[in-house]
Amino acid sequence: xxxxxxxxxxxxxxxxxxxxxxxxxxxxxxxxxxxxxxxxxxxxxxxxxxxxxxxxxxxxxxxxxxxxxxxxxxxxxxxxxxxxxxxxxxxxxxxxxxxxxxxxxxxxxxxxxxxxxxxxxxxxxxxxxxxxxxxxxxxxxxxxxxxxxxxxxxxxxxxxxxxxxxxxxxxxxxxxxxxxxxxxxxxxxxxxxxxxxxxxxxxxxxxxxxxxxxxx
Amino acid sequence: xxxxxxxxxxxxxxxxxxxxxxxxxxxxxxxxxxxxxxxxxxxxxxxxxxxxxxxxxxxxxxxxxxxxxxxxxxxxxxxxxxxxxxxxxxxxxxxxxxxxxxxxxxxxxxxxxxxxxxxxxxxxxxxxxxxxxxxxxxxxxxxxxxxxxxxxxxxxxxxxxxxxxxxxxxxxxxxxxxxxxxxxxxxxxxxxxxxxxxxxxxxxxxxxxxxx
Numbered sequence: 081x082x083x084x085x086x087x088x089x090x091x092x093x094x095x096x097x098x099x100x101x102x103x104x105x106x107x108x109x110x111x112x113x114x115x116x117x118x119x120x121x122x123x124x125x126x127x128x129x130x131x132x133x134x135x136x137x138x139x140x141x142x143x144x145x146x147x148x149x150x151x152x153x154x155x156x157x158x159x160x161x162x163x164x165x166x167x168x169x170x171x172x173x174x175x176x177x178x179x180x181x182x183x184x185x186x187x188x189x190x191x192x193x194x195x196x197x198x199x200x201x202x203x204x205x206x207x208x209x210x211x212x213x214x215x216x217x218x219x220x221x222x223x224x225x226x227x228x229x230x231x232x233x234x235x236x237x238x239x240x241x242x243x244x245x246x247x248x249x250x251x252x253x254x255x256x257x258x259x260x261x262x263x264x265x266x267x268x269x270x271x272x273x274x275x276x277x278x279x280x281x282x283x284x285x286x287x288x289x290x291x292x293x294x295x296x
Numbered sequence: 297x298x299x300x301x302x303x304x305x306x307x308x309x310x311x312x313x314x315x316x317x318x319x320x321x322x323x324x325x326x327x328x329x330x331x332x333x334x335x336x337x338x339x340x341x342x343x344x345x346x347x348x349x350x351x352x353x354x355x356x357x358x359x360x361x362x363x364x365x366x367x368x369x370x371x372x373x374x375x376x377x378x379x380x381x382x383x384x385x386x387x388x389x390x391x392x393x394x395x396x397x398x399x400x401x402x403x404x405x406x407x408x409x410x411x412x413x414x415x416x417x418x419x420x421x422x423x424x425x426x427x428x429x430x431x432x433x434x435x436x437x438x439x440x441x442x443x444x445x446x447x448x449x450x451x452x453x454x455x456x457x458x459x460x461x462x463x464x465x466x467x468x469x470x471x472x473x474x475x476x477x478x479x480x481x482x483x484x485x486x487x488x489x490x491x492x493x494x495x496x497x498x499x500x501x502x503x504x505x506x507x508x
Contacts, residue, residue, distance in 0.1 A: 123423060124421075124422070124423035126336060126422075126423065127423050203421050204421070206420075206421045207418060207421035207422065207423075209477075210335075210414060210417045210418035210421070210477075210480070211334060211335070211336050211418055249499065252495055252496070252499060253499065256471065256496055256499060256500075259470055259471060259474040260467065260470055262470075262474065263466075263469075263470030263473070263474065266420065269421075281463075281466075284460065284463045285463065285466075285467055287503070288459065288463065288464065288467060288500060288503035288504065289467070289499065289500070289503060290503075291502055291503035291504075292499060292501075292502020292503055292505075293502075
């Protein structure tokens with residue numbers, strides 16, 4: 081999934097083909113992003129320097145800075161790309177749920193499957209999110225609240241279908257579902273849990289968190 | 297814990313106690329720095345400077361920044377659990393209320409040095425940590441106290457027999473850990489953290505309370 085930033089949209093008007101210069105600039109951005117993604121995964125957020133990223137992309141640090149303001153800008157861009165792709169996958173997965181519990185479980189599993197091949201990047205993101213400066217930066221990304229909204233949508237739909245009671249406390253419950261979803265990443269990252277193990281645990285967590293909202 | 301043996305009168309302190317003194321100074325300096333600058337913002341060099349020892353002597357005692365922080369947190373646990381041992385026998389009320397009290401004691405304690413606790417969580421994802429290190433989420437005492445409270449609840453018929461208690465423990469642990477993120481997002485104080493946790497405990501309790 082390509083992420084198009086608002087500034088680019090402003091520069092390249094849709095009626096005109098992008099100039100060669102704009103194309104070259106886009107190429108450079110993609111090369112830097114690919115190199116950064118690899119280095120963040122290998123060395124963590126702290127360990128990867130702009131200098132290393134530039135070297136890995138085969139360009140000067142100046143060329144990197146011409147495209148990104150700093151390291152956190154670069155990291156945020158990667159996170160936004162992933163989060164957009166992931167929330168689309170989650171939304172798609174949710175439509176295949178047989179009931180609310182199953183839909184929520186499918187959202188969890190779409191996330192674990194997506195990050196299975198990039199657990200070290202997830203680790204870097206957690207590290208940044210608990211940092212006092214990095215935390216607000218990452219959480220300001222609108223797509224991270226989109227995950228919570230996705231859970232809320234499932235619960236709201238279940239209330240409308242009569243599967244969950246009217247007093248389901250949708251907001252608190254969706255936040256706790258999102259927290260439970262995130263809380264299983266350490267098991268995946270540090271203890272190598274399989275997708276099956278994550279699914280078994282997630283299923284129980286979801287059952288407990290939804291129990292009080294069940295009707296009757 | 298190592299036993300503290302004082303030097304004999306008139307005898308130069310043995311190497312071991314010098315090393316122990318360095319260790320204590322490093323831990324005290326590190327605690328202040330992690331609490332002020334966070335995990336990423338604190339360096340071994342600064343810790344050494346604050347402790348008034350050389351960088352080399354820090355490294356002869358500790359392998360990494362993460363290890364120093366683990367020691368800092370370990371030293372803090374004793375007074376916390378002494379407080380909990382004092383309070384818990386007097387706590388009455390439903391299982392949910394007992395859990396609320398127990399977590400409130402934790403939040404009040406950690407909120408005094410809340411940045412230290414955030415450092416503790418951030419350190420869990422540090423690349424330089426040895427893979428065996430488990431800095432956060434593995435505090436066995438906390439899990440034990442939660443489990444005991446739930447077991448007692450089961451005996452009183454307030455907790456369903458067919459729920460896996462360890463899963464409830466895990467959910468409460470995750471709610472506890474993630475509640476601290478309110479410090480970063482909302483600048484929450486102990487009161488705010490306790491209020492948020494109370495609601496989450498209520499919701500989890502709905503999941504383990506028997507259906508009437």
